[in-house]
Amino acid sequence: MEISLIDKTERLTTGQLDEVDRLLQFAADTLGIEETAEMSVSFVMNQEIQQINKDYRQKDAPTDVISFAIEDEGADELPLLMETVANLPRELGDIIISLERAAEQAEEYGHSFERELGFLAVHGFLHLNGYDHMTEEEEKEMFGLQRKILDAYGLKR
Secondary structure, X not given: OEEEEEEOOOOOOHHHHHHHHHHHHHHHHHHOXXXXXXXXXXEEOHXXXXXXXXXXXXXXXXXXXXXXXXXXXXXXXXXXXXXXOOOOOOEEEEEEEEHHHHHHHHHHHOOOHHHHHHHHHHHHHHHHOOXXXXXXXXXXXXXXXXXXXXXXXXXXX
């Protein structure tokens, strides 16, 4: 899978970026995502993610991760059928992660920054692939898969 990693903060090391890439490749293999699929992950600070959260979700507060799935259809939208467009790779969408929130939550939960970064990346990735946690049943399924991927990869709490 082609993953564009964009560190707008210039705070992540090459090793941390490579680890996020490896984890998301592992998650893609777990879900059976085709190798030609594409997506992006941007790393930002609270101010930027707060503005995105306000603009797109009408919530004027920073959040930890936001996903924009290309294949999701909102109200009054027609489904986007990428398989009908010949020779184009599947575009999953974009994930945006706040490094400040990741650091705060790592401290709050008592695990490493890298584990929290991986958790947020996988969480966003599952959203790009149609998983959600709006109901108790959806949450159980999504969080169970999230835990399975992180544990199998070796990023345990």
